[in-house]
Structure formats: C-alpha cells, structure tokens
Amino acid sequence: MVEAVLDQQAWRSRADAVAWDVRPFVDGALRESHAAERFAVRDPATGAVLHEVAAGDARDVAAAVASARAAFDDGRWSGLGVLTRKALLEAFIDAVVAQAEELALLDSLEIGKPISAALFDAQVLSPMFGRFCVESVDRLFGVVANTEPEVLAFSVAEPRGVVGAITPWNFPLVNAIIKVAPALAAGNTIVLKPSELAAASAVRLARIAVEAGLPPGVLNVVPGLGRTVGQALASHDDVDMLSFTGSTATGRLLMRSAGASNGKPLLLECGGKSPAVVFADADDLGAVARHICAEALHNQGQVCVSRSRVIVQDSIKGALLEALVEAARAYQPGDPLDPATGFGPLASREQWLRARDLILAGASQGHGPVLGDLTALSSHGGADMAPFVFSDLGRDNPLWREEVFGPVIVLESFSTPVQALALANDTAYGLAATVWTRDLSLGQAMARGIRAGEVTVRATAAEYEGPGFVLPQEGRKGSGFGSETGVEGLRSYTTWKKVEFHTARLA
Ligand code: ADP
Secondary structure (H helix, E strand, O other): OOOOOOOHHHHHHHHHOOOOOOOOEEOOEEOOOOOOOEEEEEOOOOOOEEEEEEOOOHHHHHHHHHHHHHHHHOOOOOOOOHHHHHHHHHHHHHHHHHOHHHHHHHHHHHHOOOHHHHHHHHHHHHHHHHHHHHHHHHHOOOEEOOOOOOEEEEEEEEEOOEEEEEOOOOOHHHHHHHHHHHHHHOOOEEEEEOOOOOOHHHHHHHHHHHHOOOOOOOEEEOOOOHHHHHHHHHHOOOOOEEEEEOOHHHHHHHHHHHHHOOOOOEEEEOOOOEEEEEOOOOOOHHHHHHHHHHHHHHHHHOOOOOEEEEEEEHHHHHHHHHHHHHHHHOOOOOOOOOOOOOOOOOOOHHHHHHHHHHHHHHHHHOOOOOEOOHHHHHHOOOOOOOOEEEEOOOOOOHHHHOOOOOOEEEEEEEOOHHHHHHHHOOOOEEOEEEEEOOOHHHHHHHHHHOOOOEEEEEOOOOOOOOOOOOOOOOOEEOOEEOOOOHHHHHHOOEEEEEEEEEOOOOO
C-alpha cells in the first residue's frame, strides 16, 4: 500500500471541494453531450448525490469516433516516430502520477474504494502498466521470411485504427489505463466509454493526456450508459476494434453488435468464478486462510479474478473453515476516506442489492452462512456489506455458480485430486485459479488441468514481486478471449500486414 500523506479530515475537505466535470472529451476538449437524459452518481458510502452525468447517445459517439478517425488517418499519432510517441506517452504517465491524489479521490468517492487502495491504483498500478506498454513498443517485432535475394518479404504489425473501449467500475482508473496505454502505444487512436458509475477519472485522464502533449483526437472519452453510449460504440461501422472489460452477458451482447455492424474484432475480459484449491499438505492454514481472504475479498470482492470458491481436501476442511472465518471477520467496512480503511462499501446500492439477492437466493436453496448475518441484510439501507462464508451449498447453488462481485466465499470439499480438478473446472468461467500444495507433481497436474488463463501454485503464502505484466494470459469459456498483458497484449491492438518486394535481378 502507498503511504497516505493526507488524513481523513484532509481527504474529506478535498472531497467537498471537487469540481465535478464529467462531460464528453472529444478532439482535445470537453464538449456538451447531445443527450438530454441525465442520471445521478452517488457516493455509496453516504448515499449522497455527487454529480450528474448525461446518459450520452449515438451522436456523442459519432463525434468522438469522427475525431479519433481523423486523428488516426492524418498520421498525427501513428505517423510519429516511435521515440517521439514513447516520449509523449511517458510524459502522460508522469502526469498521471503527478495528479494521482486527484484521480484517486474521484475513484474513491464514486465507488467507495478505500482511498489508500485508490492511491495505490493511481500511483503504482496504473503507471506500472502504462510503462510496461511503452517499453513493449520496442519488442513488437515483425517477421522476415527467408527468400531468394531479389525478394524481401516481411510481415509488419500495424495499428488497427480506431479502437473502441468499454470499461467497468471496479478499478476505474486502472481499467482505463489497461485499454488506453496499449492501444495508444501500438499507434491507434481510441474512444473510451467508462462505466456510468465511475467516469470522472477517465475524463480527467483524457485532459491530462492533452496537457501532457498528446495530440487532440487521439484519446476521446464519452461517458454515459451502456445501452446508449456503449451500444452505439459497439455498433459503429468506423470502429476498427472493440476492447471490453465487464460482465459475460454484456460481452456476449457486444459480439452480436460487432457481428451485426462491421465485424470488428473483439478483445473480451469478462467475468470469473475462480477457485482456490487447498490440498491437505498445504503449509500453515492460518496463513493460507488469510491469503485466500485477501484474494477473495480484495476490493470488497469486486474483482474478476477473485478466488471466491474454496475447494478443500476433506481431512483439513474443519480447520481451514475455522481459519477462513477468523480471517474474513477482520474485513469490516470502514470510511473510504480514512487512509486506515482497507475495506469499503460495495460500489453502489444497486450492486449491493444484486449481491444481497444472490446471497438470499443461495441461502434459501441451501442453508445459512458460517459467517455473515442474513437478518441484518434484510433491513440494511446502505451499500456496505461485511463478508459472508458459506460451506457445502452444493454445486447447483447460485452462490457456487454465479459471480457475486461482492464479499462472498463458498467452500466445497473433495477427497481425491481428480475430484478437486472436477470441482475447480465446475464453472462456466475460466479466468484464474490458485492451488495450495507443496507437492510439485500435484501442482503441475492441477495447473495444466485447470481451464483458466492463469494458475498460481503456492507452497507458501509469502509474497514475491513476480513477473509483473510480462506474461500473456487469456480467459477460457465465459471469461472472454484475447491477451491484455505481455507483448501479446500490445499485439492485440495491431494487425499483420505482409509486404513483398520483388526486385529486378542484376544483369
Ligand atoms: P458490471 O457488472 O461490471 O457493471 P457490465 O457489463 O454491466 O458489467 O458493464 C461494463 C461496461 O459495459 C460498462 O461501461 C457498461 O456501461 C457497459 N455496458 C453495459 N451494457 C452494455 C450494452 N448493452 N452495450 C454496450 N456496453 C454496455
């Protein structure tokens, strides 16, 4: 976590002074939306209205796409030398870091993200990803074929053109950077539609980009609703690629919109219901339980790779459940603007109601939670939710099957590795998994057997830096497709062109 310099009172004063401006940012300036419909964005921690945003419409999208198209076609971005493009992106990322407190505050207020976590997103995670993309530009090699001397034949990675990006609310700034940085590093221009719950940091990001020297029209942002702005962007015939992070249901809708319009290629990062599989040889169950909670409850459980299904070997089931309950109890919602808070409310009252309905449905088809208070859920009026732990609900239960996007852990047990693998793969998703064992062969068999884009085998709960963003990964099943990391992440935003020179033979 980042050391917060400001205290709760100072953040509160800054929050009261925020000048909200969440208008479309098109061709280098804030514009008025064409749409008359507006909606309110509320602080989930207090329920107070923060500001209002235009719902947006197809005209806003058309203007932004036209701006991005002109900026792409005249080469003001794709035609720059690579060194210049990289220097501009570096200046942009430096400016994000310089304004990290302002950006973090916007995210914290709009979705109730604890300010320390929002600062980490803005000061550490966003620049780390952005810089990785800038460095990757130099590793985006083409291919040269071996031919007779008169022929030079090669394939070169070209930018796709105008990229449309649609992002969710759980990491508003980071999600925006994850789309904007590789798209721009690869030479594209972009129209970004952030989540309706949390668009302020994305609009600020576009302003920062222009102030840092990026040409106008290269990064455009259109706030608004999914059914208006998102739909128009996905259906636009002049958008050359659509990059999406969000629910599986919306991802599937976008495939239809892409197919019904110009057949634009998609990069989809959708939902997950990822497992943490714990074998009996796992070391130190207390540490394992704390780590599982950190992976399942981080960001109030609103993370696509959240390991929310715990699959445990029979012989240690009782001990692990006890340790999990104790570890989960430590997560109590606090004021997001208090730098000491590690766990805030859910992102909105609507998100809270969705999670509550799933919890009540799950409990009514099974039995009550091992941790968590169902009665309190019925009468609660806010958006904060302490964690729930359920055990033995069965594999047909909605809490086992569906992504809650809230602080809910479900536990099932197994006796053999074959059963463990079957339980791990008993999901419509395939994003991530963690396997706890000290047995190399078991870890290897599980890692290769689990149908997910990333698997971590853990002999220890100790934390290492790991590989950062250098390795590619890709969702399976309902979790989407296409890599956002590694050089391949940049490659997702390019397309191949084969070029051949056939030259005259010297007489
Ligand atoms: P979440 O549950 O994370 O909010 P959604 O898939 O509903 O997931 O939202 C992710 C993003 O997709 C948001 O920016 C949202 O506005 C957008 N979105 C939602 N519905 C549509 C749609 N029909 N067409 C295009 N974008 C949409």
